[in-house]
Amino acid sequence: MQKVKNLIVTSLLLAVFLWPAGSSAQTNLYVSLSGNDSNPGTQRAPFASISGALTRARKISGTVFIRLYAGTYYLSNPVVFSSADSRKDNEPLTLTNVDHQKVTISGGAILGGLNWTVYKNGIWQAKIGHDLVFDELFVNGKLQRMARYPNYDPSAQFLGGTAADAISKERAARWQSPAGGYVHALHSAKWGDFHYIITGKDTSGQPMLEGGWQNNRRSGMHEKYRYTENVFEELDTVNEWYYNKKTKILYYLPPKGLDLKTAKFETPQVAHLFEFRGTEEKPVKNITISGLTLTETVRTFMQNKEPLLRSDWTIYRGAAVFYEGAARCRLENCVLHDLGGNAVFFSKFNRGCEVAGCQISEIGASGICFVGDPAAVRSPSFEYNEYIPPAEIDRTPGPKTNNYPKDCKVYNNLMFNLGFVEKQSTGVELSMCQDITVSHNTIYDVPRAGINVSEGTWGGHIIEFNDVFNTVKETGDHGSFNSWGRDRYWQADKKKLDSIVAENPAIALLDVVKPIIIRNNRLRCDHGWDIDLDDGSSNYQIYNNLCLNGGIKLREGVTRVVENNIMVNSTFHPHVWFKNSQDIFRCNIVGAAYLPIGISSWGKEVDYNAFPDSVSMAEARLRGTDSHSVQGPLTFENPEKGDFRVREGAAALSIGFKNFAMDNFGVVSARLKAIAKKPIFPAVVVTNNLSKDDTIDFMGARVKNLSTAGEQSATGMDQIRGVLVLSVAHGAAASGFLQANDVIIAFNRRLVNNLKDLLEARGAVGKNTEIVIFRNQHQLKQKIEVKM
Known part of the structure; x- marks a missing residue:
């Protein structure tokens, strides 16, 4: 009888261990390099592999922790979480270490x-x-x-x-x-x-x-x-x-x-360490990876083939940690380093997922990517010059399906030394996704943008409290924050694009159905713009940002509101706006005169801004803007230490500018703060006036040297060279072959790098000659007749 009682007690104890009752129950399963997958997974008899522990965890109700003892776990294949591993909301699964021991997951093999x-x-x-x-x-x-x-x-x-x-x-x-x-x-x-x-x-x-x-x-x-x-x-x-x-x-x-x-x-040996493989109908739910070090995956640059609509990007849809069909899954407090491709990738359907508290460095491609399914896009185009005729465009706003990342968060991550193989890469990539929050991250030492939005689909992102600097280090024509807005209405021919938006302004908002908010960030780009909204980027709200070097650029697009930003030693760069853009630029502090390119209409409002001197303000007023703006010395509290709040009594405070916090950028955890670099704070330059390039008349056109990165970007030139056409007089000889924003690169069979070259070529010309211009991303060669 006693043996029977002992057997019953043993069975009950085993049942309590394997089948915890109620949502508050917690089970710990242990894994060790010296374990065995036939073990029960206790501290004394741990499993040998994560997969072995996962097989057991599928049979256990309640909260489950899979705890790994110290050591390096080499994977010959990725650990795959499927819908069979999903957990109830109050019964999550966490894969972590034992008592903060160092656990490394490696995709390598020891020789x-x-x-x-x-x-x-x-x-x-x-x-x-x-x-x-x-x-x-x-x-x-x-x-x-x-x-x-x-x-x-x-x-x-x-x-x-x-x-x-x-x-x-x-x-x-x-x-x-x-x-x-x-x-x-x-x-x-x-x-x-x-x-x-x-x-x-x-x-x-x-x-x-x-x-x-x-x-x-x-x-x-x-x-x-x-x-x-x-x-x-x-x-x-x-x-x-x-x-x-x-x-x-x-x-x-x-x-x-x-x-x-x-x-x-x-x-x-492998490109992926962890994969979450679910679907919208059967997602992988409520699984967290925490406190692990992930390293050594193969490079994927030759598999980087998929175009991300009409952005400049192609992508390899994969990473060391890959999510597809996941809900409420997290990657937290991990170290990811020396990875050959992307570090983290959210592909297609994902909801409520988060990457938080991670250090991501020495990465071959991008840090964290959110990329939806192109089949969810209405009227998609996939190459820069490809487009859907306006009459054939689907006019239904928003996505066709739910197969894209939404309501996800990137919070308190330190990312640096990214893109050591692939230069079209970034810290955080957003493409065909919606409502992604990128908050309190520190991103630096990257070859291109720190944060990139590939197109407007489908907006709703919040980019806030990030510290982004040392960007665009190996490329050009870009920004610390970069976006393209090559949505379904967009095409490269600017004249056609202007007419499309003029006839139906709402067409520019069919994809970016929610505003994208950029607020309370500190950004510095020494090889481009701090904030670069390129090629039709629309529906942005940009406020309370400290721009340390490159200023803010807005090209094309509609419905951008830029308020209460500080542009140290730089300024506002409006490029080729639509006539009905409805853009607003107000209550900002600029460090120099505006640098407009191809602007004939100044949106809804450009006013109530603070200039550093009377000349730059007067220049703006001559264009018909800034009638209520002010000028005066830019007096900041302590710029040497990064405190660019304006002092009491500064002219900027009289036009509605409001100081914002200067000590809340970047990562927030003490562990990451201790190792994060800080940007170099610029000495504030006092300017009285900006020097102007000479302009000359060329056969009835006003032309100048193409001399700035802004002009290069606006024209699409490969480098800063050639002669830029500012305007062409109606009926002039040049009106037969030149347009505003053309770049003259050859004349009379001579290369033209500057005005001097053009004048010398003009002086030697006969009656008939040829001109080579760059227009709408293409070279055009034309035979012309010159009146002697």
């Missing part, structure tokens, strides 16, 4: 038992006994460089060092078998980058390339900023390596003092 022997010239070699992916190599936890030309130079501005002859026939003559090598290059206009695989050499000795699909503006690679890697003959400096796939031999040039016998060699 054990290497027998290193001398090759030559300081290079060592070792045979690899297994079939492995060899895309990156880590030695003692540090990323090494594939054999490359030119050699890696951390001080180089672009791509770690570049050479115009990187793929020249003369350089390729050194290569015996370059197939499998890579070519990396900036876009010809520095709008991101391109990547190619070398497939061999042609009969003339020129390298043959496959690729170049990684940018949606495919105008070819930059003629200068390029390099090659993974070519054996280029292995010539320390920390470089090369793997011969045919012979399975790894070649490595170690630094002085490295003990090859004791060094730890690893190579990434």
Whole structure:
């Protein structure tokens, strides 16, 4: 009888452990590198794998914690959460560590038992006994460089060092078998980058390339900023390596003092570490990953092919942590570093998910991406010059389906050193999504934007309290915050676009159905604009932002309200507005005169602003704006320490400007604050007037040197060169072949880089000649007759 009672008690205890009753019950399942998946998952008898613990967790009600003991867990395949792992709202599942122990989830493989022997010239070699992916190599936890030309130079501005002859026939003559090598290059206009695989050499000795699909503006690679890697003959400096796939031999040039016998060699094997795979009908719900370190995934630049509508982007729909069909799932307090592709990706249907408290650094592509399903977009177009005729556009506002991220949050994350492989990348990417909050993040040291909105679909985002700086470091024509508004109505031909919006202003708001709010951020861009709203970006509310260098640019678009911002040493950049834009720019502090380009109408209101001097204000009033604006010295409380509140009595306070907090930008947790960098605060420049470029008459057109990044962006030029057409007199000779905003780049078969070139070419012209202009993203060559 006693044995029966003991058996009953044991069974009841086991039932309490495995089947907790009520929503308040909590179960802990343990995982250890020394465990066994046949164990019950207790502290003394833990599982060996996360997957083993997940299998048990599916059978348990109540709150469940899967706790990992310290160590590095190497994954040969991603851990996949399906709808079978979903939890009730009050019974979540959390994957975390044991008592704050360091737990690393790695996508790499250890190269054990290497027998290193001398090759030559300081290079060592070792045979690899297994079939492995060899895309990156880590030695003692540090990323090494594939054999490359030119050699890696951390001080180089672009791509770690570049050479115009990187793929020249003369350089390729050194290569015996370059197939499998890579070519990396900036876009010809520095709008991101391109990547190619070398497939061999042609009969003339020129390298043959496959690729170049990684940018949606495919105008070819930059003629200068390029390099090659993974070519054996280029292995010539320390920390470089090369793997011969045919012979399975790894070649490595170690630094002085490295003990090859004791060094730890690893190579990434997988692109994803965790995947959430659900659907709208059967989502993965209420699962949190917390307190883990995620590292070593393969690069994905050759899989980056999917165009994000008509933005400049293409994307690889994947990441170290990948969500598709998730609801109320979180990634929190994790460290993500040394990842070859994107760090976190929310694809298609996701609701109420959050990334919070994470450190994301040394990332090959982007930090956190939200990208919906293009099939949810009405009247989509997928290339810059592609468009739907206005009569054929679906006029129903908003999305067609629910297959996109919505109501998600990116909060209190530190992101830096992103895009070390892919330059068309960002800290936070928003495309075909809605109601995403990006709050209290610190983002710096990135090749392009810190936060990017690829198109208006479908608005509702809140971008607030972020600290974004050291951006656009390897590209051009961009901003710390960048957006495009190439929604269903938009097309590249500005004249046609103007008429479309003039006939039906509401058409510009069919996709961006909710306003996008940018507020209380601190931004600094030294190679572009602090806030860059490009190509039709519409329905924005921009207020209480501290812009430290690049100012605010608004191109095209409708219904933008810009209020109560500070633009230190910079100004307002309005570019080619629609006549009925309804834009508002008021109660802002600018550090210099406005820099308008192609503006014939000034929106709904441009007034009640503060200028640094009387000349810049008078210039604005001559254009018909700012009748109630004021001018006076810009006196800030403590600009050296980043306090740009205006002092009592400043002229700006008289026109309605209100000071806002200067100590609430960026990450909020003490752990992340302790390691986050801060931007450099500029010394305030006192200006009395802005110098003006000379303008001359050219056959009845007023022209000047194209001389600023703003003019380059507005015209779409590849670089700052040529002569910009400001206006053309009606009936003048130039009216037959020139329009305002054209750029003259050649005349009389001579290149025109500036006014001097144009005048010299004009002086030598005969009766008949030709002119080459750049208009609407295309070069046009025209034969003209010149009156002598």
